[in-house]
Amino acid sequence: NAGVTQTPKFRVLKTGQSMTLLCAQDMNHEYMYWYRQDPGMGLRLIHYSVGEGTTAKGEVPDGYNVSRLKKQNFLLGLESAAPSQTSVYFCASSSRRGANVLTFGAGSRLTVL
Amino acid sequence: KQEVTQIPAALSVPEGENLVLNCSFTDSAIYNLQWFRQDPGKGLTSLLLIQSSQREQTSGRLNASLDKSSGRSTLYIAASQPGDSATYLCAVNTGFQKLVFGTGTRLLVSP
Numbered sequence: 001n002a003g004v005t006q007t008p009k010f011r012v013l014k015t016g017q018s019m020t021l022l023c024a025q026d027m028n029h030e031y032m033y034w035y036r037q038d039p040g041m042g043l044r045l046i047h048y049s050v051g052e053g054t055t056a057k058g059e060v061p062d063g064y065n066v067s068r069l070k071k072q073n074f075l076l077g078l079e080s081a082a083p084s085q086t087s088v089y090f091c092a093s094s095s096r097r098g099a100n101v102l103t104f105g106a107g108s109r110l111t112v113l
Numbered sequence: 114k115q116e117v118t119q120i121p122a123a124l125s126v127p128e129g130e131n132l133v134l135n136c137s138f139t140d141s142a143i144y145n146l147q148w149f150r151q152d153p154g155k156g157l158t159s160l161l162l163i164q165s166s167q168r169e170q171t172s173g174r175l176n177a178s179l180d181k182s183s184g185r186s187t188l189y190i191a192a193s194q195p196g197d198s199a200t201y202l203c204a205v206n207t208g209f210q211k212l213v214f215g216t217g218t219r220l221l222v223s224p
Contacts, residue, residue, distance in 0.1 A: 033212075042214040106156045
């Protein structure tokens with residue numbers, strides 16, 4: 001009964017370094033999302049995917065890339081990290097059918113020095 | 114651009130009180146509205162989802178209402194308990210379950 005799993009949970013990067021956050025869901029959901037949460041700003045959508053092999057930009061996509069090669073995985077990449085990308089990142093997934101309730105992961109805290 | 118506002122930003126009440134959290138949004142073209150709970154350092158847990166055609170949803174001590182025409186939703190918590198202490202977030206679905214979130218109300222229920 002894992003739901004949505006994010007790895008890693010914590011990471012510290014230096015400016016200019018690259019990294020990938022992994023999101024995995026075991027609920028056979030079609031839709032997956034990456035949000036970032038910053039103090040006083042609420043959660044903002046970075047990128048999302050409505051199915052395997054598809055991705056689309058959200059509200060704040062600059063500086064990030066994503067891939068959805070498998071239905072259960074959604075990867076968020078930072079090619080050249082900047083201090084402005086210090087944040088808590090949340091992955092979520094949702095079924096295309098039914099009540100469309102989003103299930104969130106526990107979050108990944110990223111610090112860029 | 115859709116904007117979601119939550120008032121108050123923080124609320125402190127004694128145990129047993131009934132309370133209301135407010136959420137307003139600027140564009141009434143929404144598919145649904147969700148209320149979430151977030152505990153410190155944790156992810157979000159969905160509490161209630163109201164479809165755009167519905168007026169309210171209830172789950173236990175929680176009741177959420179939606180007035181789409183006026184761009185408002187309320188979350189009513191009856192007989193509050195210390196375990197209800199958390200941040201409550203509302204979010205509107207703008208399509209494909211893409212959510213626009215408010216900044217949340219931090220609730221503290223004292224014993």
